[in-house]
Amino acid sequence: MALIQFLGSTAGRWVRIIAGVILVILAVVLGGWWLLLAALGAVFIAAGAFDFCLLAPLAGKPLRGSEFRKTFTS
Template sequence: MPVLRFLNSPAGRVVRVLLGAALIAVGASIGGWWWLLALLGVLPLAAGLLDFCTLAPLFRLPLAGREFREATRRRQPR
């Protein structure tokens, strides 16, 4: 769960955007079948820009970033 919390933090969103952009750049520059890598890079890029976490539903947490942060804040012991 700490990984999901990081991915939904502002720093995690930046990491997802940079990772997606890097995958797109590498896949597009190499060409050939590597364009699939560029296509794969669209997912983390979109997730970071649009503030959603694709892994959260696997842990029965909300997909939307704001809702995810609220749900995890309620679950933490005080």
């Protein structure tokens, strides 16, 4: 639960974006089948940039980041 709470935070958003960029760069450098990592990296970038946490529903929390964070401040 602590990991999901972190991923929904502002710092967690930045971690997801940076991890996504690293995966995309790694995929481009390695090429071949490694380019599949670029798709995963794009999902991480989008999740951070558009403020949603894909793991939140596993904890019974809303997908949208702003609504997700409200559940921890109430």
